[in-house]
Amino acid sequence: MYARQAGCPSDFADVTVDFEPWEEGVAFETPADLAVRGDATPEEAAEFQAAVADGIRLELAALETGTTVAVAVVLRAMGIHAVDSHPRAFHHAGRLAVRNALALIHPPARPKRRRPSPRS
Template identity: 65%
Template sequence: MESDTATFPPHPIRGVRAVYARQASCPSDFAEVTMDFEPWEAGVVFEVAVDLAVDGDDDPERQAECRAAVEAGVRDELTWPGAGLSPAAAVVLRRMRFHPVDSHPRAFRQAGRLAVRNAFAAAHRPPQAAKERQG
């Protein structure tokens, strides 16, 4: 019997950018992240790049809280039962961008979730050469 779940990611997906920005009220929300998704063993391994680029924030405690929130968002999205995924991923956080007022852990958690969705879309996008042949 075949499983209804797909292993994710099917191949390396690098430079996945996610921006979560919402200006519906005050305070607003802003978080930007860039990550790599690599095939790995079953489950999710989350790593922070040694050369992590951080823009717009100098507070190590705030950065740590937001990194933890990104990881939580990635794990939430990859392990959500309705996703139909069997995660086997190493996720590497490469870049974080903060807004001085509107960035907070909740926004970074949402950016983590959005990064997974963007990676999933990129994994199932036809290769550029195939697009050009069709056009």
């Protein structure tokens, strides 16, 4: 979910995606039974879906040099707000989806606790 309240209008996009192993590259799929919460015209929904795909592709392209990307991404659900949803918000949601998926695979290292130094 990407939500930012900084006045009116704000940013809102809620997406559920599955990342699955696939051939080298990025395949983006939107199934016919996509769950859409909220109101959007078919044209708006298609624009939001394209923005999610673009955000995912850009975030994966920004990975370290030499990283091989081989993934199929399936958009399962979208939450849309009548006022605050727009393509840029869905683009950010796509980028965040990649970051969240990578954090599940490679959690950030926890800092080691330092032992207190002995008192003299």
